[in-house]
Amino acid sequence: MEQKSGKLAISIILAAGIALGGFFPGYYYYKSKLDNNTVTVKGLAEMDVTANLAIWKLKFTVTGNNLAAAQKEISAQTDKVYAFLKQQQFSDAEIDAGRIDTNDLMANPYRNNEPSSPRFILSRVVTVKSTDVHKVEQSLPKTNDLIAQGIIFDNSSYDLVSYLFTGLNDIKPQMLEEATKNARSAALEFAKSSGSKVGKIRRANQGVFSILPREQGGNSVEWQQIDKTVRVVSTIEYWLD
Numbered sequence: 001m002e003q004k005s006g007k008l009a010i011s012i013i014l015a016a017g018i019a020l021g022g023f024f025p026g027y028y029y030y031k032s033k034l035d036n037n038t039v040t041v042k043g044l045a046e047m048d049v050t051a052n053l054a055i056w057k058l059k060f061t062v063t064g065n066n067l068a069a070a071q072k073e074i075s076a077q078t079d080k081v082y083a084f085l086k087q088q089q090f091s092d093a094e095i096d097a098g099r100i101d102t103n104d105l106m107a108n109p110y111r112n113n114e115p116s117s118p119r120f121i122l123s124r125v126v127t128v129k130s131t132d133v134h135k136v137e138q139s140l141p142k143t144n145d146l147i148a149q150g151i152i153f154d155n156s157s158y159d160l161v162s163y164l165f166t167g168l169n170d171i172k173p174q175m176l177e178e179a180t181k182n183a184r185s186a187a188l189e190f191a192k193s194s195g196s197k198v199g200k201i202r203r204a205n206q207g208v209f210s211i212l213p214r215e216q217g218g219n220s221v222e223w224q225q226i227d228k229t230v231r232v233v234s235t236i237e238y239w240l241d
Contacts (some may be wrong), residue, residue, distance in 0.1 A: 038202055039190050040237045043183025045175040048214065051163035051226045054136040056128040058143070059154040063118035067102070074100055074122045077151050081126050084146055088139040090128055098125040123154065133163055133226050162223045165211055171230065176206055179234040187238045199239035207234045 060077055064070040078097055085095050103121040130136055140161065147153070187198045213220040214227035222228060 037240050038237050039187050039196075039198075039240055040235065041183045041186040041190065043179035043181070043186065043234045043236060045179035045182065045232050045234075047171055047175055047230045049165050049167070049171070049211075049228050049230055051133045051165050051228065052131055053164040053166055054128070054130050054133040055162045055164065056130075056136050056140075057125050057160050058128070059123060059125045059160075060151050061121060061123040061154060062152075063121050065119045067120050070120050070122045071100065074124055078124060078126065080146060080149055080151060084143075085126070085128060085139075088142065089135065090130060090139075094128055094130045096127045096129070098127065100124050136161060137226065163226045163228075164223065165228055165230070168209060168211070168230065172209065175209075175230065175232050176234065179207070179232055180204075180236065183234055183236040184238070187236075191240060194240075196240040199241045202237040202239050204237070205235040207232050 058081060060074075060081070062070050062074040062077065064073070082095065082097070101123045103123075105117065105119050105121065128136065143153070184198065190196075191198045209230060209232045211222055212229045212231060213222045213225040214229050215225060
């Protein structure tokens with residue numbers, strides 16, 4: 001009796017194994033066919049925006065052999081820069097004068113030993129941060145007045161202005177909605193040509209937001225332009241019915 005029961009149990013186990021062996025390949029085949037019944041499309045959204053923050057750095061230098069005299073001169077030039085910026089209607093809160101950097105050429109082992117070369121080079125950066133980007137743009141060419149007063153600007157940075165757009169989070173929802181609509185339109189066109197219907201979203205990737213210069217050319221730089229274009233490309237996968 002026990003021998004018959006053992007054989008019966010073994011038969012049941014073998015039958016269950018065969019059944020499961022047939023079920024799992026069939027299930028995964030069905031699932032793979034279901035997974036293939038999708039379409040992946042991209043949706044583009046663009047929006048023109050205007051910079052809402054300008055950062056303008058004015059770096060000027062003074063040279064001399066007498067450190068005290070050079071410090072006095074750079075302080076006087078700082079006052080002239082401040083006066084100029086006040087004339088352009090910038091407030092005290094928008095203007096910030098950095099520290100005075102001092103370079104003693106005698107401490108440089110590779111210094112120029114020409115007797116006529118000045119020993120000290122003093123430099124300072126006055127930074128303007130303003131939400132009135134057009135006022136900054138209009139003030140840039142007027143710095144010639146400061147040059148006429150003997151102020152020597154660093155050629156690489158005296159007119160360095162960064163125009164920034166800081167409102168990206170405010171426009172993200174609207175742009176993602178537009179990108180999703182455009183992606184669905186593309187999916188509908190695909191479904192139409194294949195005799196299918198577009199179902200629900202299976203998965204979505206919002207993509208990366210990029211801020212680009214409005215006027216694009218060979219040397220276009222985004223932060224140098226007030227007018228910009230924000231772009232996002234979303235990738236969305238839809239079920240097909």
